[in-house]
Amino acid sequence: MAFKILASLLAVYATLQATNAALTRRVACPDGCCPLFDIVDTLQSEFFDGGECGEETHESLRQFGGGGADGSIMAFADIETAFHANGGIDDIVDAQKSFIAAHNITLTPGDFIQLAGAVGFSNCAGAPRLQFLLGRPAPTQASPDLLVPEPFDTVDSILARFGDAGFSSDEVVALLASHSVAAADHVDPSIPGSPFDSTPSSFDSQVFIEVQLRGTAFPGTGGNQGEVESPLAGEIRLQSDSELARDSRTACEWQSFANDHAKLQSAFASAMAKLAVVGQDTSNMVDCSEVLPIPPAANTVPHIPAGLSNGDIEQACATAAFPTLAVDPGSITSVAPV
Numbered sequence: 001m002a003f004k005i006l007a008s009l010l011a012v013y014a015t016l017q018a019t020n021a022a023l024t025r026r027v028a029c030p031d032g033c034c035p036l037f038d039i040v041d042t043l044q045s046e047f048f049d050g051g052e053c054g055e056e057t058h059e060s061l062r063q064f065g066g067g068g069a070d071g072s073i074m075a076f077a078d079i080e081t082a083f084h085a086n087g088g089i090d091d092i093v094d095a096q097k098s099f100i101a102a103h104n105i106t107l108t109p110g111d112f113i114q115l116a117g118a119v120g121f122s123n124c125a126g127a128p129r130l131q132f133l134l135g136r137p138a139p140t141q142a143s144p145d146l147l148v149p150e151p152f153d154t155v156d157s158i159l160a161r162f163g164d165a166g167f168s169s170d171e172v173v174a175l176l177a178s179h180s181v182a183a184a185d186h187v188d189p190s191i192p193g194s195p196f197d198s199t200p201s202s203f204d205s206q207v208f209i210e211v212q213l214r215g216t217a218f219p220g221t222g223g224n225q226g227e228v229e230s231p232l233a234g235e236i237r238l239q240s241d242s243e244l245a246r247d248s249r250t251a252c253e254w255q256s257f258a259n260d261h262a263k264l265q266s267a268f269a270s271a272m273a274k275l276a277v278v279g280q281d282t283s284n285m286v287d288c289s290e291v292l293p294i295p296p297a298a299n300t301v302p303h304i305p306a307g308l309s310n311g312d313i314e315q316a317c318a319t320a321a322f323p324t325l326a327v328d329p330g331s332i333t334s335v336a337p338v
């Protein structure tokens with residue numbers, strides 16, 4: 001008898017749990033965020049290969065950096081994907097357009113691009129959960145050319161460009177944490193998928209460490225515009241990242257991320273929240289951040305890659321020494337394309 005009561009209590013408990021889960025979903029989105037849960041699930045299963053921090057994630061996230069806040073890159077794709085700085089972005093724009101059509105998604109292009117970028121990013125181990133605000137109107141015109149920075153631009157011009165949009169030099173450095181989960185297809189077209197650090201599926205400090213190491217060779221053909229030598233076979237280094245790591249205005253902030261994951265997460269999340277609403281009136285937007293998945297915990301420890309040492313760091317910050325880091329005891333001295 002006691003067993004029967006216990007069994008039925010457990011059954012009631014299980015039913016309540018299930019109902020609660022359903023209710024939490026509904027109650028947690030009183031402002032029109034509910035339909036996004038299904039879109040997020042479909043994005044994860046069909047677009048991000050079951051929730052990977054892979055190529056689609058990297059490309060979707062890049063659209064943030066590519067001036068994607070209003071979605072004009074999707075609405076005026078013919079014009080904007082032809083801009084030099086948007087090289088290679090047409091693939092992800094086309095893939096997202098097909099996804100929207102196939103699933104009858106009614107979000108505006110700006111909302112969809114931001115949602116997809118934030119969902120994809122949530123698949124990267126160590127990522128912070130980003131903010132997602134819903135309510136960007138449909139774009140009415142294409143963005144002008146030459147707004148998106150190029151890897152061969154000077155630090156002066158990069159800081160000025162971001163400054164015009166309201167970003168400080170510290171925020172520019174924080175945004176470049178995105179290059180922790182990134183690769184280049186077009187900087188050296190002979191080696192597509194070359195990552196910027198040795199851990200392109202983890203949101204971590206490795207890009208801030210590895211860009212500060214002395215560059216010794218080109219991973220591919222060399223002599224490409226916007227590329228400088230990197231420290232690891234298979235790893236590509238942007239000239240802009242290299243210069244920002246060594247400029248007196250940005251070097252100390254760059255270095256500060258080398259072994260401070262908590263700061264990396266919070267500074268990146270704040271700067272991304274700002275980037276995601278550039279040009280938008282946030283008083284007309286609804287906070288639907290709760291629809292974003294919770295990212296997996298960090299799975300790397302800041303380190304110097306095997307075969308190199310702390311002595312290979314090119315000290316650039318004048319007021320503090322680069323932190324001493326553990327050297328990877330392994331034997332992996334090259335990076336595979338992603």
Ligand code: HEM
Nearest residue numbers: 058059061062065149150151175178182183184185186187
């Ligand atoms: C100084 C400013 C920046 C410059 C010069 C720059 C430049 C570049 C370049 C040249 C590539 C390689 C594209 C290719 O060859 O396929 C790239 C990739 C990428 N960038 Fe940036 N970027 C900047 C800022 C940003 C920002 C602010 C974000 C995001 C918030 C971002 C996210 C990414 C991502 C995720 C990729 C990888 C794309 C992929 O793997 O397909 N970048 N960036």
